[in-house]
Amino acid sequence: MPESHYARGVERLESFIAQFPEWRRLIPSDLNSYGGRFTAGWEFPGLCDDPAVHLRILVDAEFPFRSPRIAVFPPPAVLTRPNLEEQGILCLLVEGALTSTERIESVSMELLADARDLVNGWHSGASLERFEDEFQSYWNRWQRNTEKFISLCAIDGPSRWVCAFHERNFTIVADDEKTLKSWVSNYFTPNSKATLQSIPLIRVPRPLRPSEYPNSVSDLYALLRSDTDALSMLQNLVCVNRDKRKGLLLAFPGRRGHGFAGLMLPSAKKEIDYGFRKGHMSQHILLQRYGVYPVRGASVIRCDPSWVHGRDHNPDVTILGNKTVLLLGVGSLGSGVAELLAKMGIGKLVLVDPEALSTENTSRHTLGVRSMSRMKAAEQANILSKRFPHLQFESHCERWELCYKKDRSIFTSADLIISTIGSWSAESSLSALTYNSKEFPPVIFGWLEEQAAAAHAVAFFGEEGCLRCITDDMGRPRVPVTKWPGVGTQKMVPMCGGVFQPYGANELSYSQTLVADLVADILLGRVTSSAHQVWIGQKKLLERENGEWHPDWIVRHGSPENGGRMMIVPFKNDVSCPICGRPL
Template identity: 35%
Template sequence: MSPTLAKPSRKAATAAMAEAPGATQSDVETKVGKWLETNTGARPLEEAELQRYRTKGARCGWRLDVAICDHPVALDLVIDSRFPCSRPRVALAEPPGYPSYPHVEEDGRLCIIEDSDELDHSQPIAIVKAVLGGAAKILEQGMAGTNQAEFQSEFLSYWNPTSNGKSIHSLVDPCGGTRRVKLWRSKAGYFVAEDRATLNAWLANRAGKGLPRGAECSSALLLWLHQPLLPSEYPDTPEDVRDLAARLGEPALSTLDAFLGRDQQDWVILLGAEADNGPCIAAVTVLSRKRHGRNRSNGTKGFRKGKAPQAVVLEQARHGVLLRHRVERADPWWVHGRDGNSDLTTLRTSRVVMVGCGSLGSPIARLLAQAGVGEIDLVDPDQMKLENTSRHILGADTYRQSKAAALAQRLQRDFPHSRATGHPTGWQELAVDHTDVLSQADLVVSTIGSWSHEAELNVRQLMTGHPATVLYAWAEPHAAAGHAVLIGKSGGCLACGLSSTGQPLFCAAEFPASTLQREAACGNYFQPYGVPEITAIASMAADLALDHLLDRAGDGVYRIASGREPAIGRVGGSWTNDWRAATQNRPSATMVERVWRHDPVCPACKNCDR
């Protein structure tokens, strides 16, 4: 009788003999082989049997004849040259039709979830026991049918390997409701979106070229199911799809039949549902047998294109050929958080204006785009120089290009569902020529780092009544610390916390002499700092910007983040007494939140009602 595959206990695994330091791969393989042969009756795999696993790096393996739920099962256990640092693989020697059991892959390999890496790699027998125990659990549950729901919770893992059509990229909103959507066929594949405008904008942003002028998009249909399908429910024919629609009720079936009654090249149908871990979408295409090249019927012969009666077209579709497709989701809800970002609805409708696209402004802009901010306007009159590239998110390929325009192009290409617009000008000219940009913003982020320009922006905000809150962000010398403050209708204005020459009244670090360095050119000065320092400051500032957009931080919130003390010391700096007091004498690599208070005698706002 075949031995039963026992589940190992943690105690038994821990008690397994540890491998002696310096043991060779052959020593490990010999030990595993002896244990398997003694305890399970396993035999080494022959070369022909092992060949099946060679492409996955298998070095050696064993065949185990075991009993699972009183059924004889042949299992192969194989290891590669990294074992015991790598996990052994277990596979069914004779794989059943796919998909038959949850966590059994198409080639018969078992996807064992147990994290055997928690076991000590010096105990190869313990690792083998843990993996075999996981295999036993998977097969017992699968044969007993007690884990069928896992086919639904991991729907795409089982549907995708059965697809026989090209991938479809989906921009549709992953939410309930059977509805028509738009479809574009291209050499790169099929793309679906809620409407033509969304599809055109995404393609234009991603590839620099939208839909051809006047081009008509086809229709596709999204069927939103009550739950993900089990493998036995995967459609093989158009009639199977109609059965799925019928389960949703007469309106859904009527909608599907009306769609299949449209005389078009093919009929693409998305199948969406809510799984345990979020929405999932698959797709099928119905091809008429005439177009597919089999059983050539008259079909719609005798009717002009698009003029065939709906009933005739529907009948042809119902007897068509079905292809399955994997769907690659490219919608914002998947890209920005894999359906787990509860803030995205608000961020998608937010508009931010970035004034300054340099070493601090550019990473802030990218972080906001990555977070899902829907619209970003980028304002900067300067061009990229080669020396900028070492601490800017743009590289040498944008040399001599407008920082604002090049950054906008990069963000739109990387996040094509959002809008980024470059304005290669100063904010003063923008305020005159495009008054709506600043007035319609939910937040303005200024990283200019020039007191003359930011003092002017501060005065403008005071005079216009602060149509949008401004986040001012700057770095101290050597990027020893970074500051970010929200200036709005209440609390202090920017000038309230600065000297008459624009120097912050509160600083984290101090230096014995000026830190500005000069190029070998007239009037060209710069602050020396590296990417790690400025990136940390950008992250802090972007976080405050997001907090404001999400109503988590109001006017007057002021954050300061410091660098590491050894780095400050290397450039001759030290912490100020104010910073030591604010951090309770823990000044290194920390952040403090303060309030930017109104100064009653501030020359900029003393006559304003604040």
């Protein structure tokens, strides 16, 4: 950081502060109490209603590129006031919006005004709701919060029993056993052995305030005393699992969204039976004796689809989470499409590809050199399942025709089939098979033109056309976007029939998005009939590689000019198509 900016900033700030009566510059021993975070600071009395409370303005070595912080002195204990961090530093609402390297005086003024309002609110009690609004920040600071939960549970719904798996470092919780086992198997290794425990998820009407955090099991009884169902779930948990550690999840609505808090209860010690033969103590006495046991808090990391795919604000999550997509061809185009579909939250992806990954694939494929020589479909499924353990992935490392012969239900049970195989032989037969068959879902074909200078995504529904309607008998588009006069664009490699198309990951990424976008439109019901969408690459790429816009495309759709855009091409089946054509 340029020192001159810091020095000038501090000088300006001190000139501004000089207008306040009785201000003083903090000395090194004052600053030391902040653990070396700040390099300069000033204190002023008399700004807040309570004359005993002084405000401090503190800057660090990044100032003025980082905003000053405001602290109160003397510092109250953490969790006794809202918006209060360690050493009395305030967490102000305006802080995030106030970073100006130039308006040092007005920014400082706004921060001080906000701090004064906050501190005055502490004394009037008006700011207690902030404890609820920012529950997570306070819960994570609670000194008894030493555990960690990972939750896959739906955020809504009533109090209920859910499934928990206690790992060494954390507890994973899900609404049902199948979801939990699938997540554990994806996240760790397939067939991980998971011993599950039923634990209560209890709804409480609002987030807890720090004064309500339960230190003991008795505190928890008291917290739930007005909810007899919840109390009975807790008592059941204690009695059934008396010799085990056990978890509990609290769920609550808040003004800023839903939240969870985890709690861990210890196993009962032998002494709890004192005076009784084992098994002869009444439940009432057990609960009473267990009441003195301490409770620990657990921070809850949400890994449920609603949170992962849109922080509870994506209305499409549920629909997409219930869909199965079959993707044929996990090459450079297909692997990118698979990744986008996983990010979208498609519930189940089935990947089919007969080939292994070569190192020269890796600059365009989502898999890297660490996956070389491994089967693309299996490896892609394996890696995506670790990245998105709440989704399901299945792989078949064989040609689609063999896969279909073995189990046609893989094709007929999917909600959508995508082919990014890029082979006319494989795709023409797929198109012929699925055309006009009520057995199959819609099929999308995605492919690239030379150099990835254009890309096509075409969806066929039932009897509304087939691939041959828009291609010639060799699978070439009847109306291509680009034309490549002179030498061919294919390059040779020293192997039997070895040719490849050079193109880069940048150009490729547009076509991956094109296909994934059409998938979303179909699964969400926005496209309900056969459709053809085209990515027209940038003209500079075309010119660099000596290509040009195809005259037939210009006649039909107009010149793409500089390109770089997506286009919806009106789709019409060809009545003279040798596969699907029929008289009108």
